[in-house]
Amino acid sequence: MPLLEVENLSIGYQTRKGFLKAVEGASFTLEKGKSLGFVGESGCGKTTIGMALMGLLPSNAMIVEGRILFEGEDLVKMSDDQMRRIRGKKIAMIFQAAMNALNPVLRVDDQIAEAILTHDPDCTKKDAKKQVVSLYELVGIPRERMGDYPHQYSGGMKQRAIIAMALSCRPALIIADEPTTALDVIVQDQILKETKNLQKKFNISIIFISHDISIVADVCHDIGVMYAGQLVECGKREEVFDSPIHPYTHALLASYPTLTCERGALKSIKGETPNLIHPPDACRFCDRCSRSDTTCSIETPVWTEKSRTHRVLCCMPERTG
Amino acid sequence: MTENRIDRSMSDRSFFRKSHWLTRFWDGWSIFKGNLLGRIGMTLLILFALMAVGSFIPPLIDPMYHPMTGVDPEILNSTGPSISHWLGTDFMGRDILSQLLAGARVAFMVGVSAAFMSIFLGTAIGLIAGYAGKIVDTLLMRLADMIMVMPTLLVVLILAALFGQLNIWTIVLIIALFRWPGVSRVIRAQTLSLKQRPFIEAAKVAGASHVRIIFRHIMPNVLPLAFLYMTFRVTSAIIIEAALAFLGFGDPGTVSWGMMLQWVWKTGHMFKAPYWLLPPGICISLITLSFYMLGRAMDEVLDPRLRKEGEVD
């Protein structure tokens, strides 16, 4: 049984200007020990999915339909209390700019110990501290820095501390939302490598959310490309990167500067993302798509399976193959 | 949609600037309407505004209703509510209701003028202090500190004792002179934070002079805050005027609620004429409360964090 199975998830926000359909019809699965990366522009709904999995949607958000089956249980139907027990213990989240999630007036090791004690009331303070020591070793922060305050840590160290906190309760699933955005290139590379190692070591499933395709490409087994609230392509990393089908995936890949691409050859995607309060009924990407024609603006795209693991949401998948 | 926009020429530019304000105003209004305090405050204020406007009516109906000079030929002392005098009369036979209405007018006048003047002064000084920094900032802020710690009411009383009865506009001026420090501190803080923003640096790089930066870039971003503070200033101005009048230092030629309370007290009718004592007191409390509620509701309108609700990633 897969660890996480999401079926036809649709989430919307009630705003003053109308009902914003942030996520529509997202379905995906995640096996134990595997990592899944969601990639897409800001506003495509990837963070919303992450929050929904944690049960941390704001008060004006509504899960319109769909199921989130985590270890067989539907998270959508759970009460706040039940979600609180799962949150942190079974599913942990690393937020955007998580470095600001550390309380500036408490020592870092105390904060991590507190997280451990909250979810495991039987654990003693001494044991909790011992666990913190081993966690620090895992994430690569020198032991002497354990008792410091957050402001004494560099950006990379703070992020490692956050990862340690997320790992502290040995969750089955970690959701990492843009975990390395504010970090320098070298630190980012180190943290991503360490995350990969930790994942293998503890057999944790990770959901990576990023707008940067290169991060997701390096770390994840499976990729989900999102556009305007919809999952438009889903598959193994090799399948999506080596043989992308959806024009948006093509465009994303073509817009990233690599070390060998020619000057002037980067293709930008013209146009802007559609209004999600009144999204078009037909394909949401068609007015920015280089391969669209009239059918795309009339028909609703359906899922086509290219292989058992690779599927795409497009009106003309054959044309774009 | 594009076709419509292309038709508009540059001469419509000013219209669109106004319409931007309109959309912002409309957005703000909808938040305001949703706030319970705002609704109550607004209703009360409208009531008082109507009273102020209506203060011109009674003397037109009959000269005996004039708040200062109207004397009912039949009544020579304080009487309770009756058909010809809905709230009764004061010790001289003047109609209390018309005095109450006139008092509303004075309250608004005093409150709004004093608030406006103190905002004007406070914003100007806060902008200069925040933008110039260093010595100018230090000097101005120490001046503000000195004025801020002085007890306004006491100083005004002393001045009144020295110079005798003060004209209402002098009182307004003095209130303004004592109230600007609070505003200037807030405006200065806002200016300091704006000064660092990239768009100010961009203006510098484009070659803008300091004057241009202050008036074109900083001031428009600081004014909403200034107006918010105005609502708070109004309450204190009204209370100070009422207190002064009550203590006998008000302008004897103006009928204000404080003045009415003074007359009740001085003529010994405090416990004898509740119809005379209660209305002005209640009015002072309510108008202060309504401005305060307005200020609280506006807080929500102006707070950018609250405005961002509903925007999603």
Add this chain to the structure above:
Amino acid sequence: MDTHKKKSIIELARVSKFYRSKSSFFKEQKEAIIALDQISLKIFEGEIFGLVGESGSGKTTAGRLIVKLEEPNEGKIYLGENEIAGLKGTPLKDFRLKVQMTFQDPYQSLNPQLSIYDAVAEPLIIHRLGNAETQKATVSEAMTAVKLSPPDDFFHRFPHQLSGGQRQRVAIARAMVLKPKFLVADEPTSMLDASISAQIFNILLEIRKKYNTALLFISHSLAAARYLCDRIAVIYRGNLVELGPAEEIIQNPRHPYTQALIDALPQFARCEETVRYDTLLRPERQGSTVGCCPFFNCCKIADPLKCSREKPPMEKIGEMHEVACFFSETKKSENA
């Protein structure tokens, strides 16, 4: 690119910038944070020059010194033949006509109270260039150059109605409306989604082509710098460590820090498997790097005797390739 024929438009000669913490009653010594340490470089007319480094490396400070938002503590900066220190009045305004800047944060670099037209026309109004008619034409031209078309659509809008990418383009239009000779682009895409960056890069390339404006592209991404720039300078903790043609820096990096940056690039960006230099020392050495090589604490190939005592100067190792490392030649022979 033949550098002998090209004129230099901006030159930094041994420029340093440091910030002293305010001396208090209790502190005797004034501690200084060195943002830039004796930087020297030349940027030629019409060239796109990349300055690549991590946060805190001083790259943004260098840009700010060039546009005179701050003044250097040591050294001189030249625009063409003229020193720019101490410019006031009309010469300063002339300078501003020629040197412009865009900022990193598109959400904060536009005045929220000004319409897009007002924001872009502002430099023209400040310098009193043209009348309302010609100004409108210039603004339209600038907006079209940054692909905000049709311009009329955007004139009446306000910044909060635009996306981050659009706002950054407005900022570029505003900088270009004066047709400056030199534009500092400070991390123009670091706050934008990766997919929108491509558009900004292409716009910058077109601007250089159309207006022959020299560009200083400040970034933390070597891949982006390689895409955009003719030459790249790598800066580490306020020191220039390597400088040379873009392609050369990428294919044949000599400084261990540049090599570490290339190693750190995501595999995806590297296409084929390139050689790993593996020059980073983990864990780092501790200690101050004043008076010695700034990269000493993180460097695997450093010689504890030489590198901790002297600071390596920038030396020419190729036609236009300079490196500040005592062991740049050794590494070459290892990789050859």
